[in-house]
Amino acid sequence: MENIVEARGLVKIYKRRDGTTVEAVKGVNLDIRKGEIFSLLGPNGAGKTTTISMISGLIPPTSGDAKIGGYSIINSPIQAKKLLGVIPQEIALYPKLTARQNLEFFGRMYGLGGSVLRKQVDEVLEFIDLKDRQNDRVETFSGGMKRRVNIGVGLLHKPQLVYMDEPTVGIDPQSRRRILDTVFRLRDEYNMSVLYTTHLMEEAQELSDRVAIIDHGTIIAQGTQGELTQQVGEEDRLLFHVGEAVVDEALLKRIEQNVEGVTSATYTVLNLKELTASDAPQTDLIDKLSTGTVAAIRAGHTTEGLVTVVARRGRKALPHIINLMDSNGVQIQSVEVREPDLEAVFLKLTGRALRD
Amino acid sequence: MMKKILAIAWKDNYQIFTDRSLLLLMFITPLVISTIVALVFGGDGGAASLSNIPVVVVNQDVGIVEQEQRINYGQQFISLLMPPQNSDDMAAVACPLLEDATQNQDTTSPIALYELIDLTQLDDPQAARDAVDNGDYAAAIIIPSEFSQAFRVDPITISAQPTIQVEVYGSQGVPISASVVRAVVDSIINTNKTGSIAINTALTTLIQLNPAVLSQLQTADDTLQPIYACGFSPDLGIVTINQQPIISGDARSLFEVILLSVGASQAVFFALFSAQFGVLNIIEERRAGTLQRLFVSPTTRFEILTGKLFGTFGTVVFQLSIMLLALTLVSSLLTGTLTNIWGTNIIGIITVVLALSFAATGIAMLLAGFTTTPEQAGPIGGVINIVLAMLGGAFGVTFGPPLSYLSLIYWGTNALDKLSAGSTDILLNLIILLGQGVLFFGIGLILFNRRAEV
Ligand SMILES: Nc1ncnc2c1ncn2[C@@H]1O[C@H](COP(=O)(O)OP(=O)(O)OP(=O)(O)O)[C@@H](O)[C@H]1O
Ligand SMILES: [Mg+2]
Numbered sequence: 001m002e003n004i005v006e007a008r009g010l011v012k013i014y015k016r017r018d019g020t021t022v023e024a025v026k027g028v029n030l031d032i033r034k035g036e037i038f039s040l041l042g043p044n045g046a047g048k049t050t051t052i053s054m055i056s057g058l059i060p061p062t063s064g065d066a067k068i069g070g071y072s073i074i075n076s077p078i079q080a081k082k083l084l085g086v087i088p089q090e091i092a093l094y095p096k097l098t099a100r101q102n103l104e105f106f107g108r109m110y111g112l113g114g115s116v117l118r119k120q121v122d123e124v125l126e127f128i129d130l131k132d133r134q135n136d137r138v139e140t141f142s143g144g145m146k147r148r149v150n151i152g153v154g155l156l157h158k159p160q161l162v163y164m165d166e167p168t169v170g171i172d173p174q175s176r177r178r179i180l181d182t183v184f185r186l187r188d189e190y191n192m193s194v195l196y197t198t199h200l201m202e203e204a205q206e207l208s209d210r211v212a213i214i215d216h217g218t219i220i221a222q223g224t225q226g227e228l229t230q231q232v233g234e235e236d237r238l239l240f241h242v243g244e245a246v247v248d249e250a251l252l253k254r255i256e257q258n259v260e261g262v263t264s265a266t267y268t269v270l271n272l273k274e275l276t277a278s279d280a281p282q283t284d285l286i287d288k289l290s291t292g293t294v295a296a297i298r299a300g301h302t303t304e305g306l307v308t309v310v311a312r313r314g315r316k317a318l319p320h321i322i323n324l325m326d327s328n329g330v331q332i333q334s335v336e337v338r339e340p341d342l343e344a345v346f347l348k349l350t351g352r353a354l355r356d
Numbered sequence: 357m358m359k360k361i362l363a364i365a366w367k368d369n370y371q372i373f374t375d376r377s378l379l380l381l382m383f384i385t386p387l388v389i390s391t392i393v394a395l396v397f398g399g400d401g402g403a404a405s406l407s408n409i410p411v412v413v414v415n416q417d418v419g420i421v422e423q424e425q426r427i428n429y430g431q432q433f434i435s436l437l438m439p440p441q442n443s444d445d446m447a448a449v450a451c452p453l454l455e456d457a458t459q460n461q462d463t464t465s466p467i468a469l470y471e472l473i474d475l476t477q478l479d480d481p482q483a484a485r486d487a488v489d490n491g492d493y494a495a496a497i498i499i500p501s502e503f504s505q506a507f508r509v510d511p512i513t514i515s516a517q518p519t520i521q522v523e524v525y526g527s528q529g530v531p532i533s534a535s536v537v538r539a540v541v542d543s544i545i546n547t548n549k550t551g552s553i554a555i556n557t558a559l560t561t562l563i564q565l566n567p568a569v570l571s572q573l574q575t576a577d578d579t580l581q582p583i584y585a586c587g588f589s590p591d592l593g594i595v596t597i598n599q600q601p602i603i604s605g606d607a608r609s610l611f612e613v614i615l616l617s618v619g620a621s622q623a624v625f626f627a628l629f630s631a632q633f634g635v636l637n638i639i640e641e642r643r644a645g646t647l648q649r650l651f652v653s654p655t656t657r658f659e660i661l662t663g664k665l666f667g668t669f670g671t672v673v674f675q676l677s678i679m680l681l682a683l684t685l686v687s688s689l690l691t692g693t694l695t696n697i698w699g700t701n702i703i704g705i706i707t708v709v710l711a712l713s714f715a716a717t718g719i720a721m722l723l724a725g726f727t728t729t730p731e732q733a734g735p736i737g738g739v740i741n742i743v744l745a746m747l748g749g750a751f752g753v754t755f756g757p758p759l760s761y762l763s764l765i766y767w768g769t770n771a772l773d774k775l776s777a778g779s780t781d782i783l784l785n786l787i788i789l790l791g792q793g794v795l796f797f798g799i800g801l802i803l804f805n806r807r808a809e810v
Contacts, residue, residue, distance in 0.1 A: 056652045081654040092645030096371050108363040109653040153649070 005032035009064035026217040039204040042214035048197040085159030095139035110157035144175040229340035236314030237338040242305040261312040364663025386622035417503040429504040496525040623679035625745040631720035634668030672713040699776040711789035712768040718796030725803030
C-alpha cells in the first residue's frame with residue numbers, strides 16, 4: 001500500500017531562553033498508509049505535538065524531512081500543506097465570526113472560492129451537524145459545538161490526510177464518543193487517512209489500524225496492534241470475579257499446576273468502598289474498572305474478590321479453571337478475557353505504565 | 357495570492373466593524389471631542405462687534421499647590437482678560453512641553469478678549485455688585501474661593517471635576533453686554549476644562565480598550581502628571597486661538613477652522629489606536645491559535661503578514677474618511693448651512709488621507725516590532741499616541757515648531773488645513789508623512805521578523 005506520510009530522521013531541538021536546549025524529538029521515522037487511521041501514542045511530554053507540528057510545517061525540523069503525498073514539507077511546503085487538514089488540540093476559531101464565516105474564511109486560505117467553497121461549507125456543516133446554527137457567532141456555542149466547528153475547518157478542502165492532536169482531552173464522554181465516530185467516518189466514508197495523537201491506550205486501541213508508540217522523543221514501536229502485542233507474547237489475562245467468596249492458596253496452586261498453558265494465578269481483594277469514595281469523577285472511574293467490578297459496585301458489595309490467571313491460550317484454559325473453582329465451592333460471578341494490549345506493550349518496552 | 361491577502365484583510369475589518377464598542381471608540385468619541393473643542397474656541401464669532409465693555413472682577417480664589425508650585429487659576433483667568441503685558445507675573449502651570457514652545461506674540465487674534473472687556477479688579481464682592489447696580493459696570497465677575505481646586509484632575513481615578521460656579525452679576529441696564537460677559541466667562545472656563553476633558557476622554561478610552569493601562573498609569577503618574585498640567589493649562593488653551601494662522605482672504609469662520617484642525621487631529625489620534633489594534637491583532641491571533649492555523653494552510657508568511665497590514669491600512673483609511681465626512685456634517689448642522697470644511701480639492705484630500713494612514717500603520721508596525729505581548733504594547737502605544745497627539749495639537753494645545761514637526765498629526769492636519777483654504781502647497785507634508793511611514797515600517801518589519809517564531 002502507498003504511503004501518504006513518510007517522515008525520516010525528524011529531530012527537534014528547542015532552545016530555551018536561558019540558553020539550555022531540549023531535544024524533544026530524537027530522529028523519528030513514520031510511515032502512514034493511505035486510508036488508514038494511524039495513532040501516535042505516548043505519555044505527556046513524549047513529543048507527539050512536536051512531531052506533528054514538524055510534519056504539518058508549523059515548525060521547522062532541526063534535521064530530517066517529512067513527505068506528504070510525495071511532497072517535501074521543507075522544499076514544497078505549499079503542495080504538501082494542500083493535502084493536509086489540521087485539527088488543533090485547542091479550539092482555534094474567530095469567536096466573533098459565525099460558524100459559516102469561519103469555515104468560509106479558512107476555506108479561502110485553502111484556495112477555495114465561489115460555488116465550490118459554498119458547496120464544501122454546506123457539506124461540512126452537514127457533516128458536523130451544525131447546519132441550523134451556521135449563522136450564529138461561534139462565541140455563542142457550547143464547548144462541544146465549538147469543537148465540532150474546529151474539526152470542520154480542517155476538513156473543508158477534502159484533505160487526503162487529517163491530523164488530530166489529542167482531540168478528546170478534557171471533554172465529556174458523549175462528545176468524545178462523537179469525535180471517535182467522526183474519525184471512523186473520515187476513513188470509511190471519505191477514504192481519508194487520519195493521524196491521531198493520544199496518551200490514552202483505549203483510544204489508540206479502539207481507533208487504529210496501525211500505531212506508533214513514542215516515548216522521550218523516540219518511536220519505540222510501530223506497526224499494527226497485532227504486530228505490537230506479539231512483542232509481549234501471546235499470553236491472555238483471565239479475570240474471574242468471585243464476589244465476596246474467599247479463594248485459598250491451595251486452589252491457586254492447583255490451577256497453576258493442573259491447567260495447561262497457565263503461567264500464574266493470583267487472588268486480590270478490591271475494597272469497593274475505597275474505590276467509590278475516590279475523588280475521581282464517576283464516569284472516569286467506570287471507564288477504568290472492569291465490567292465485573294462495576295457490576296459488583298452496583299450490586300452493593302463492599303469487597304470484590306478477583307482471581308487473575310495468565311495463560312498462553314486463555315480461551316482453551318477457561319472451562320478447566322471454571323470447573324476447578326466450581327468443585328472447590330467458589331462461585332464465579334463473571335469472567336473477562338483480556339487479550340494482550342498496548343498498555344502491556346508500553347509496560348514491557350519502558351518498564352513504566354502509560355498512565356501514571 | 358491577492359485573493360488570500362484580501363480575504364485576511366476583509367476578515368480583520370469585518371471583526372472590527374461589527375464590534376459596537378470599537379465603533380464608539382473609532383468614531384463617536386473623537387467626533388464629540390472635536391465638536392466640543394470647536395464650539396468652545398470658535399463658537400461666538402458674532403460677539404466681536406462689541407468692545408470695551410466695562411467689567412469688574414473679584415478674585416476670591418485661594419489657589420492650590422501643584423508640583424510644589426502655588427497656582428492660582430483665578431488670577432490666570434483674570435490675566436486672560438487683560439492686555440498681554442499684564443500677564444508676566446502669573447504663576448505658570450508646570451507644563452514641561454511649554455518651555456520649548458515658541459509663542460507667537462504678534463499674531464492677530466480673531467477675538468482678543470481684552471479688547472472686548474475693560475477690566476477693573478476689586479476685592480469685595482458686595483462692593484462690586486453695588487457698582488454694577490449703580491451703572492458703573494456692565495457686569496461683575498466673582499471668582500469663588502475653590503476655583504483652582506475645581507480644575508484639579510485626579511490622575512488615578514480620572515474623576516470628573518465638580519462644576520465651577522463663577523458668578524456673573526449682570527446689569528439690568530445693559531443686558532446684551534452682560535450676556536456677552538457671561539458667554540466669555542463660560543467660554544474661558546470651558547476652554548480650561550476642554551484640555552482636561554480631551555485628555556480624560558483619551559485616557560478613559562484607552563482604559564476601556566486595555567484595562568492594563570490603568571495600572572500602568574498608577575505607577576507612571578509621575579511622568580504623566582506634567583502632561584495633565586499641559587492639558588488644562590489655560591495659557592496654552594488661549595495661545596491656540598492666537599496661533600491659528602489666518603490665511604488672507606480666508607472666508608472660513610473660526611469655528612470651521614478650529615473644527616477642521618482639532619477634528620482632523622482627533623481623527624488621526626484615534627486612528628493611531630485602530631492601527632495599533634490591527635497590527636497587534638497578529639499577536640492576539642497567535643495566542644488564540646488561529647495564526648498557527650493560517651500557517652499550516654497553503655498560505656505563505658508573506659501573504660499572511662501583507663493581508664493583516666493591508667487590512668489595518670484599510671481600517672485606518674476608512675476611519676479617517678468617515679471622520680472627515682462626519683466633521684463636515686457636524687459643521688453643517690451647527691452652522692445651519694451646508695458647508696464642506698475640507699474644501700473641494702478631493703484628490704488632495706484623498707492623497708493626504710492615504711499618506712496619513714500609511715504613516716499611522718507604520719507607527720503601529722514599529723510598536724509590534726519592539727514589543728512582545730499585547731499587555732506590553734497597549735500602554736506603550738497609548739503613551740506614544742498621546743504624546744504625538746499633544747505635539748500635533750489634538751487637544752486644542754499647540755506647541756509650534758520644532759516639536760510639532762515630530763508628529764504626523766501636525767503634518768496631516770496642516771495639509772488638510774491648507775487644502776481647505778484653497779492652497780495646494782502640501783508636497784512637503786506628503787513627503788514627510790510617506791517618509792515617516794517608510795522608516796517606521798522598515799524598522800518595524802525587520803524587528804518583527806527577527807523574533808517572529810510561531
Ligand atoms: N516551544 C518549546 N520550547 C521548549 N521546549 C518545548 C517547547 N515545546 C515543547 N517543548 C518540550 O518538548 C517536549 C515534548 O513536548 P510535546 O508538546 O511535543 O509533547 P506531547 O507529547 O505533545 O505532550 P502532551 O501529551 O502533554 O501534549 C516536552 O518536554 C516539552 O516541554
Ligand atoms: Mg501535545
